[in-house]
Amino acid sequence: MRSAESSTDSAADEVLLARIGTGDERALAELYARYASTVFAFVLARTEDRDLTEEVTADVWLGCWRSARTFRHDSQVLTWLLGIAKRQIYTHTRRKHLTVIPLEDEHDIPSTADDLDTLVISSEATNTLTKALNTLPTDLTEVVRLAWMHDLPYKDIAQLMNIPIGTVKSRISRARRLLREQLRNQDA
Template identity: 40%
Template structure:
């Protein structure tokens, strides 16, 4: 039976390298994908992953069990990635992301997204703001719950729901144009 993340982290806090290696093996792939989605470069994402696990090694004993270990790891990774972004030109989100209240019903936009092929989605993703890409990465790439996403991002749950709603809408609007380009 696999050890829980909490047990591995507790053993890591005691200096057990094997537990640390298992924690790394279990979480490195989604963390590097998340870092790359924030930074846009594989090399910077790899450096961020290294910094993340250095922080985990050093801070394992300080884990307070207020969240899942996985959520804690994504929070550390996010902070490390944002440190690397300092000094770069900040991107601003379009005003429409803050409009309206998200619906829990599947929308026409969600149907379009579900039917689009991966290449079209990848092309449309580049049209999204950083906030929209990040929330989609955490929800669909890392498969974190909305509550965990709110904790990682340090924002209220309602903000996460709003960002997800508007990210899907912006992505869905971008997809028809992207599908036409790839088909033509």
């Protein structure tokens, strides 16, 4: 369940996007400050090199500037930005004949995850959880990272990945179960 703070942030993001749609460069700078690192990490996790990531990320922000007026308010602004990123990755990799690779090591741990919350936040715990997450099938890993790292609601993940919301829920559930099993086996 989303917190009141998240809905306030979401409303503020929509106001910024509306201002961007009128040509307000300061609003773009503010939205960039909020989400640049998230968009960059999302793209970097799916491409093979940093130069391509920088190029794609620049095109995401250009796309945001050009398309802000077309935002339909049926998702969060971050989801909309990640959708632009996903299309830009496809366009760039198709054009350059590069391969999009699955999610790679990230040094973040989920912000919410039932009993995984009990893990002590430390370098060792982060590494353990990252290794366990990386052993999951790609379809599970991507959904989990969008839900836990980017705090996207299931509805937005379903839209971004073009899958039913029930599939998102079942993938999250399966990932939790597999992660619990892996972590228990490591402790044994």
